[in-house]
Amino acid sequence: MKKILFPTDFSAASLNAFVYALHLAKNINAEIITLHVYELPIGLAIDNYDFLLENYNIGEWGVFENFKSEVPKLRDIAERERMEHIPVTHMLERGIPVDEIVTTAASERADIIVMGTKGATGLKEVFLGTIAEKVIRHAKSFVIAVPEGYAYEPIQKVLFLTEYEKYETGLLKKAKGFADIFKAHIHVLEVKKHNDDAIGVHISKWKDSFKSDDITFSFINTDATEDLILEFIDYHKINIAAMSIHHKNLFERLFLFSLSKQMAFHSTIPVLGIPA
Structure with a gap:
């Protein structure tokens, strides 16, 4: 057990x-x-x-x-x-x-x-x-x-925040093991202020590594990083956001957004910290 x-x-x-x-x-x-x-x-x-x-x-x-x-x-x-x-x-x-x-x-x-x-x-x-x-x-x-205030929802969709670094594929495997328990879909997402010319190559490599898995890969270029993440969570009805402890700035952003934004989620969703 x-x-x-x-x-x-x-x-x-x-x-x-x-x-x-x-x-x-x-x-x-x-x-x-x-x-x-x-x-x-x-x-x-x-x-x-x-x-x-x-x-x-x-x-x-x-x-x-x-x-x-x-x-x-x-x-x-x-x-x-x-x-x-x-x-x-x-x-x-x-x-x-x-x-x-x-x-x-x-x-x-x-x-x-x-x-x-x-x-x-x-x-x-x-x-x-x-x-x-x-x-x-x-x-x-x-x-x-x-x-505080989050009402439990079955875990059906997991957001995995990444920078598409090579070492993070191991972390995604850990996230996948967690998601598989609930038969949940994983959205892999990088949100960056500056465009990355090599991002297409990185995503292709990740797709090849997880061919048969229920995972989608995305990259979005925007200055409004935290706003976009929260909108993504809302639009895709994400139940939990998973990330490496490496992304401490993302933890801060997810937990400090203003309530005045009137998002569908009046509070942030749970965050799953994955040990490197």
Whole structure:
């Protein structure tokens, strides 16, 4: 059975992403491991904090009680979605969230990490530098960042953003393995501000490498890179955007577009980070 690691802080964005994790688990026959990470209280020296815990057991008990009171929210969501049959276990760890998430994903051999993110709010919030973005950069497994407010949809169309570099064919193979689970079509797309005279040759080579696969290849030359990507997502009814962690600027653009654009997607779609 596959494993999905679901880091949660029990925020609205995180609880919304749990719905996505449940549906994903159902489709790939996976169990879910939820992980809540808490940090040391600000101002307490580590040695002193450990001494207090060892001798008086204060601090941690309060965290544990809070954790126990939040976990039923996840069970309620599973019942609402009629997915009580999905195996779910819970972990509580102390440490730095990014480090603990990446370490736990490795030790538990998680196939996919699913996380919630606030995404675009029209407020200049930066996706780069958030816990989700850092996990995507450091984890060895696939990471799916689910924007707050996104309602789960079956994965039928995957957008793979690329620069048609040779090394990226290996990443496309990984994306294809993911898409094949859902029998989903893949749109491979490069959006560039400057025209590329050799792009036709590059695309031909990629087509030859994926002849029998359900994949289409496109290149669009435009100055409005992020707008075009979002329009492409809307027009083709894309369910998830996959990309290499190499394209950090695209992550930022996808998560920071203005809500005033009145796109069909009032929020961005989930992003699948593929480890190089």
